[in-house]
Every structure is written in C-alpha cells, then in structure tokens.
Amino acid sequence: MKYWLMKSEPNTYSITDFQEEGQTIWDGVRNYQARNFLREMKVGDLAFFYHSNTKIPGIVGLMKVIESNVIDPTQFDQQSPYFDSKSTMDSPRWQTVTVEFVAEFSEQLTLETLKKTFTPEELLLVKRGNRLSVLPVSSNIAQKILQMVNYQSA
C-alpha cells in the first residue's frame, strides 16, 4: 500500500465538495509525470487531499483509491477544458483513479508547517518550484503526517 498527495484548488473542488460527493473521479490531470503516478496507484492506496492556490495552502484530508486505471472521460468531451483532440478511444492518453472520501482532518496541516518539518528530500511537495499535482509520499513521512493531524486510523 502506497501513500500519495493530490492537489485541488478549493475554488474548483474543495474537501467539503468531496465529502458531500463521497467519491470522485480525479479528472483533469494533464501532466505526464502526474499521470504516470496516477497509473501507478492501486486500489487501497491512500492519498492526502491538498488545497492549493488558496490563502493558506495545506493538507486538509485523506482519501482512498477505490478504482485504478480509470480512463479520464474529460479527454473525449469537447465541452471540457480538459478535452484532448489527440487522444483516441483506442489508446486513451489520460488515465486516473476514482477516490473515496476517508476523512477531513480536524486541523489543516499548512504548507508552512510542512516546510518547517520536512526537507525537500523527505517530501517532494516542499521542493522549491514543485508544480506536480500528484506526487508520492513515502510511508514513514505519511505516518508522521497522520500523527501531526492526530488521525486515528481504523
């Protein structure tokens, strides 16, 4: 079982939206490195939900992969901003996962705190200039994060 971190702009899709929906297809990722991580994800993997491009960015919750290798439907939707004219039904370019809401943490773990706690080597997120919206989190760092937010796993 692996841990990941995925970014979402709360203006577009917040942890509250996610909780209300219960589960969602993580669509719209159009970066090859991020997509490759999405392809690696397996059912049962856990991912931190991160609020980006907002006043106080940070980790706000946890989700679980419930379906892997999902073809992102927005690549075929001409009305979608994520439409990709070069992708074909026979060999779709963009795969993603379906995730299920697990928890919203009682306290947000801010980027500021993450930067103070972890080195760029420990956590890719705090690397300067990092723009990946999907990234792996090593198991021991994930455990530390879960402790920091007082999350009691079932």
Place this chain on the structure above:
DNA sequence: GCCAACGTTGGC
C-alpha cells in the same frame, strides 16, 4: 496581481 519555475509547442 506578481512572478519564479517549469512544461509544452513549434520553427528551424
């Protein structure tokens, strides 16, 4: 709103 960092595009 600014801009650094980085990815992508397209001319050559």
Place this chain on the structure above:
DNA sequence: GCCAACGTTGGC
C-alpha cells in the same frame, strides 16, 4: 534535436 516563445502552476 535545439531552443525561444509562450502558457500554466501556485506560492506569496
């Protein structure tokens, strides 16, 4: 295949 121009991300 190089690289300048351009677009996007996302913190500040």
